[in-house]
Amino acid sequence: MELRVLRYFLVIAEEESISKASEVLHITQPTLSRQIKELEEELGAELFIREKRNMTLTKAGQYLKDRAQEILSLSDKTTQEFMNQRKQLFSGHISIGCVEADNSDTLSMILEEFIADYPEVTFSIFSGTGEDIVDKLDRGLLDVGVLIKPISTEKYDYVSFPKKETWGVLVEKSSFLARKWTLEPKDLIEVPLLSPVRKEVQEMFSKWMNKDINELNIRGDYNLIFNVFSLVENKIASALAIEGAIIPRQDERFRFIPLNPPLQTQCVFAWRKNVVFSPVVQEFIKRMNDAFKV
Numbered sequence: 095m096e097l098r099v100l101r102y103f104l105v106i107a108e109e110e111s112i113s114k115a116s117e118v119l120h121i122t123q124p125t126l127s128r129q130i131k132e133l134e135e136e137l138g139a140e141l142f143i144r145e146k147r148n149m150t151l152t153k154a155g156q157y158l159k160d161r162a163q164e165i166l167s168l169s170d171k172t173t174q175e176f177m178n179q180r181k182q183l184f185s186g187h188i189s190i191g192c193v194e195a196d197n198s199d200t201l202s203m204i205l206e207e208f209i210a211d212y213p214e215v216t217f218s219i220f221s222g223t224g225e226d227i228v229d230k231l232d233r234g235l236l237d238v239g240v241l242i243k244p245i246s247t248e249k250y251d252y253v254s255f256p257k258k259e260t261w262g263v264l265v266e267k268s269s270f271l272a273r274k275w276t277l278e279p280k281d282l283i284e285v286p287l288l289s290p291v292r293k294e295v296q297e298m299f300s301k302w303m304n305k306d307i308n309e310l311n312i313r314g315d316y317n318l319i320f321n322v323f324s325l326v327e328n329k330i331a332s333a334l335a336i337e338g339a340i341i342p343r344q345d346e347r348f349r350f351i352p353l354n355p356p357l358q359t360q361c362v363f364a365w366r367k368n369v370v371f372s373p374v375v376q377e378f379i380k381r382m383n384d385a386f387k388v
Contacts, residue, residue: 095136097169099129100162103141106130107159110148185214186374191227191239192219194319196338197255197361201240208381215374223317224292231366237375238365238382242336244294245362252364253386259359261299262352263287264333264340266326269349276354279303284311286331288322291315299334302357323348 106115106126116123134141141155151159190205192198209215220227220236224245230236232249242259245252263282265271274281282303289296289312296315300307313331316322319340322333327347336359340350363382365371371379 099133100166102126102129103133104162107151110150186372188217188375188378189236190217190219191230191236192221193224193240193242194339195242195259195336195361197257200255200257204381204385208378237371241362241364243359243362245364249367250364251367252362253383255361255386259336259338259361260352261336261357262350264326264335265349265351266329267347267349271351272349274351277351278354286311286313288313288325288331288333289315291317
């Protein structure tokens with residue numbers, strides 16, 4: 095005996111008509127009639143006296159009506175109790191670090207779904223460089239973080255986002271580089287550059303250039319992209335950066351030119367190994383794992 099069919103039965107008993115009940119339930123009359131007939135066969139008793147214009151309950155039908163109301167009431171109460179328990183279990187706070195990248199919207203999408211499922215959960219977002227986020231992860235000030243590869247695999251578990259981040263150079267519009275659609279290593283020899291402060295990124299760029307980092311004309315480094323725009327505009331240097339951090343702020347004063355051959359990296363969602371997290375953080379990590387783990 096299915097709860098769904100008991101609900102159908104109660105609506106028919108209340109409406110005293112298959113046609114009216116089918117309109118309430120948005121089910122075709124033949125389907126509804128068949129469901130009730132199968133219920134009667136299962137119970138071995140007629141539940142309705144069927145007349146031309148209406149249906150009334152038999153004694154067996156009246157008995158089932160009383161029992162069905164009790165059963166469905168208990169079912170609804172049990173479901174609500176589990177929902178309340180879930181809200182209590184998954185109320186808490188998540189602290190998230192996030193680099194400036196195109197994959198920020200991926201994090202936002204998953205977080206939006208998570209908060210919809212667990213409305214009692216609160217969160218805080220810390221925006222910073224990879225070094226800032228790693229430092230706060232290590233000190234336990236952040237639960238999880240969105241970082242750009244390469245990252246250490248010794249201290250962290252992580253899943254990779256599918257969307258890749260494209261590296262290029264932000265140049266001032268009158269720069270001779272601005273006439274190019276892509277930039278090859280030969281184009282950047284001796285060009286004054288600003289580089290992200292992360293050592294791993296500088297080593298990656300050095301490998302792409304096929305030159306030692308000390309041979310490159312790195313005028314300075316930076317942590318966040320905000321101050322880079324004025325430095326580029328004033329022609330102090332062009333800036334190595336990812337497209338996802340540049341595009342939201344770019345205007346006609348600048349051009350972002352991708353590298354060729356393409357230099358792309360992935361963003362990862364990372365958390366410390368061998369740490370006991372709160373239930374809400376564990377569930378959020380599980381959600382990320384389910385969404386992106388290959």
